[in-house]
Structure formats: C-alpha cells, structure tokens
Amino acid sequence: xxxxxxxxxxxxxxxxxxxxxxxxxxxxxxxxxxxxxxxxxxxxxxxxxxxxxxxxxxxxxxxxxxxxxxxxxxxxxxxxxxxxxxxxxxxxxxxxxxxxxxxxxxxxxxx
Amino acid sequence: xxxxxxxxxxxxxxxxxxxxxxxxxxxxxxxxxxxxxxxxxxxxxxxxxxxxxxxxxxxxxxxxxxxxxxxxxxxxxxxxxxxxxxxxxxxxxxxxxxxxxxxxxxxxxxxxxxx
Numbered sequence: 001x002x003x004x005x006x007x008x009x010x011x012x013x014x015x016x017x018x019x020x021x022x023x024x025x026x027x028x029x030x031x032x033x034x035x036x037x038x039x040x041x042x043x044x045x046x047x048x049x050x051x052x053x054x055x056x057x058x059x060x061x062x063x064x065x066x067x068x069x070x071x072x073x074x075x076x077x078x079x080x081x082x083x084x085x086x087x088x089x090x091x092x093x094x095x096x097x098x099x100x101x102x103x104x105x106x107x108x109x110x111x
Numbered sequence: 112x113x114x115x116x117x118x119x120x121x122x123x124x125x126x127x128x129x130x131x132x133x134x135x136x137x138x139x140x141x142x143x144x145x146x147x148x149x150x151x152x153x154x155x156x157x158x159x160x161x162x163x164x165x166x167x168x169x170x171x172x173x174x175x176x177x178x179x180x181x182x183x184x185x186x187x188x189x190x191x192x193x194x195x196x197x198x199x200x201x202x203x204x205x206x207x208x209x210x211x212x213x214x215x216x217x218x219x220x221x222x223x224x225x226x
Contacts, residue, residue, distance in 0.1 A: 002153070034214070041217035041218060042215075043217075047214055087153060097159065099144075100170065
C-alpha cells in the first residue's frame with residue numbers, strides 16, 4: 001500500500017521554507033527521502049529509522065513520528081537547486097527489504 | 112565510477128517482442144530492485160532481490176521475470192511486450208542496515224517504448 005504524500009505540488013520563492021508530508025496506514029520500520037530532477041534518477045537524501053529521530057542534511061531536515069507513522073521533510077531557506085520532485089519511500093515492519101514510494105511532491109523554486 | 116549501470120538506455124519494441132534489461136552494481140550491495148516510473152508518476156516496485164539467490168514480487172510483477180545472476184547483476188525480462196509496459200525502468204541497489212544508512216543507489220534508467 002502506497003504512502004500518501006502531501007502536498008502534490010509547491011511553488012516557492014528563493015529563500016522561503018516548505019514542508020512535505022508522508023503518511024502510512026501501516027507500521028513502518030524506516031522512511032527514506034529522495035529528490036529527482038527532470039530526466040534523471042532519484043537521489044537519496046536521508047533515512048529515518050523507527051524511533052522518532054530527526055535528521056538533517058544541509059538546510060534539509062526530516063522527522064519521523066512513529067506513533068502516527070508520519071514523516072515530514074523540511075526545506076529551509078530554499079535554493080534554486082532544490083527544485084525537483086521529492087519522494088518518500090517507506091519500509092513496512094511486516095515486509096522488510098523493500099521500499100514502496102509515494103506519488104511525489106513537485107517543488108519549484110523561483111528567483 | 113562506483114554505482115549502478117543499466118543497459119540499454121533507450122529501447123523501442125514492437126508489441127509481442129521480448130527483451131532483457133541488464134543491471135549491474137559494483138558497491139558489493141546485497142539487495143537489488145527493479146522499479147518502473149510512468150510519466151508524472153511515482154516509482155512502482157516490480158521485483159526485488161533481498162540477497163543473492165532470492166527474488167520476490169513487488170507491487171506490479173505481471174508481465175515481467177527477473178534473474179539474480181550473481182551478487183552484482185540483476186536482470187529484468189519482458190517476455191511479450193505490451194504498450195502498457197512503456198515506461199522508464201530504474202534498477203537500484205542497497206545495503207540497508209541500522210548502522211549503514213546510505214539509502215538506495217539508482218541507475219540512470221532505461222527508457223522503453225512499446226509500439
């Protein structure tokens with residue numbers, strides 16, 4: 001069962017912040033976040049394991065709420081290079097070793 | 112450069128033809144995956160191999176077969192191509208342990224058109 005991502009699309013001005021959400025109806029072992037530029041392969045950003053941790057990567061960070069089976073990706077002071085489609089991938093507790101991806105959030109950062 | 116290599120990069124097939132997509136990784140990863148991505152859509156898992164010698168179905172396995180040839184190579188075969196299989200196919204590999212959080216590494220993709 002696919003995780004649900006929201007919003008479907010976001011348009012920002014350079015320097016603005018954004019939050020992308022990912023939720024699952026099943027218990028999760030881990031949540032991954034990837035960014036994909038047009039015509040390219042997805043690129044790994046970060047992984048969050050069950051335990052409710054928060055991680056950071058430059059000005060991009062994420063959290064994982066184990067009780068709600070929800071993860072959020074935070075993009076702070078967005079840059080033009082942040083434009084692309086963001087996907088969350090979830091690994092369920094009852095079926096490990098495989099990621100099921102959400103439908104993606106398209107992010108456009110304008111000057 | 113270390114990574115995941117997919118061949119071919121582009122392919123056009125006629126309905127009913129067969130073909131094999133090749134994937135090789137040189138990162139000594141145990142797990143390998145095949146995903147398809149339709150225009151404007153997310154990634155859907157076709158098949159995966161958690162370790163050498165094992166393969167399992169993903170979300171959309173119908174019309175496909177896979178072979179884990181060895182630890183490095185994982186191929187995807189379309190026995191009788193259909194227009195609905197027109198898509199971009201991505202191979203990925205990983206070594207996900209609690210202490211090794213490097214995520215999936217994706218190949219550059221194979222763009223397949225079935226006419």
